[in-house]
Amino acid sequence: QQQVKQSPQSLIVQKGGISIINCAYENTAFDYFPWYQQFPGKGPALLIAIRPDVSEKKEGRFTISFNKSAKQFSLHIMDSQPGDSATYFCAALNTGNQFYFGTGTSLTVIP
Amino acid sequence: KAGVTQTPRYLIKTRGQQVTLSCSPISGHRSVSWYQQTPGQGLQFLFEYFSETQRNKGNFPGRFSGRQFSNSRSEMNVSTLELGDSALYLCASSLTGPGGEQYFGPGTRLTVT
Numbered sequence: 001q002q003q004v005k006q007s008p009q010s011l012i013v014q015k016g017g018i019s020i021i022n023c024a025y026e027n028t029a030f031d032y033f034p035w036y037q038q039f040p041g042k043g044p045a046l047l048i049a050i051r052p053d054v055s056e057k058k059e060g061r062f063t064i065s066f067n068k069s070a071k072q073f074s075l076h077i078m079d080s081q082p083g084d085s086a087t088y089f090c091a092a093l094n095t096g097n098q099f100y101f102g103t104g105t106s107l108t109v110i111p
Numbered sequence: 112k113a114g115v116t117q118t119p120r121y122l123i124k125t126r127g128q129q130v131t132l133s134c135s136p137i138s139g140h141r142s143v144s145w146y147q148q149t150p151g152q153g154l155q156f157l158f159e160y161f162s163e164t165q166r167n168k169g170n171f172p173g174r175f176s177g178r179q180f181s182n183s184r185s186e187m188n189v190s191t192l193e194l195g196d197s198a199l200y201l202c203a204s205s206l207t208g209p210g211g212e213q214y215f216g217p218g219t220r221l222t223v224t
Contacts (some may be wrong), residue, residue: 032210043115043201043215044154089154097167097209099144101154 003027004092006102013109019077021105023090026071030092030100035064035075038087038104047088048075080109113138115204115216123222129190132219136183136204142166143185144209145177148199148218157200160185161208189221197223 006023013019023033034049050057050064050073057064063076077084090102116135124130136143145157156169160179179185183204189196199220203213 036215041217043203043217045215046212049212091154093210097159098169099146099154099156099209101156103153 003100004090004102006090006105008105010106013080015082015109015111017080019080019107020074021088022074023102024072025092027094029094031095032093033073034091036089044089082109082111085109115202115214117202117216117219119219121220124192125224126192126194128192130192132187132200134185134202134216137214140204140206141183142205142208143179144203145187146201148201159209192223194223197221
């Protein structure tokens with residue numbers, strides 16, 4: 001059972017555009033929602049994270065929007081750059097400290 | 112500050128064999144978590160160790176086991192390898208646990224033939 005559903009599977013965006021990746025979860029015991037960025041041949045790297053007591057968090061060009069009632073959260077990458085081309089994973093951590101990951105989104109930013 | 116290191120980086124094993132993977136966390140980090148990454152199943156949590164104790168375990172069979180040493184280095188063992196165990200195995204370290212900032216290593220690519 002996929003506890004965290006991520007879409008789209010792949011995304012192509014023009015340089016300077018906005019990239020939007022969405023995730024939905026089912027388990028209300030989740031209390032920490034990070035996004036990871038992974039380049040080929042590397043391990044994932046934490047990009048930005050949010051806890052359910054806030055609806056939005058912004059760090060530079062990256063923003064997480066969180067909708068607790070809909071059990072959805074999304075990553076927005078503003079002014080997307082070719083260097084942002086990578087695979088992005090959303091994740092959710094439950095109160096038992098177990099992580100569940102989305103299936104990943106392959107982002108390609110075209111110059 | 113050195114990052115998380117994993118050895119070996121690549122490994123080829125035969126079905127039925129066993130394998131041991133190693134992870135050295137960032138200095139001062141006491142939590143080490145292990146993950147399996149495959150194209151089909153994505154990233155899946157295996158287990159987490161903190162101060163030599165397994166605190167959490169994912170839904171993997173008992174063939175997957177691990178341990179953590181007093182210096183926080185961790186090993187993961189897979190016995191009786193199956194073709195489906197072919198994957199990238201990642202470890203991540205953090206100061207307090209998965210709810211804090213995790214730093215991933217580059218992974219060990221295991222191929223089972």
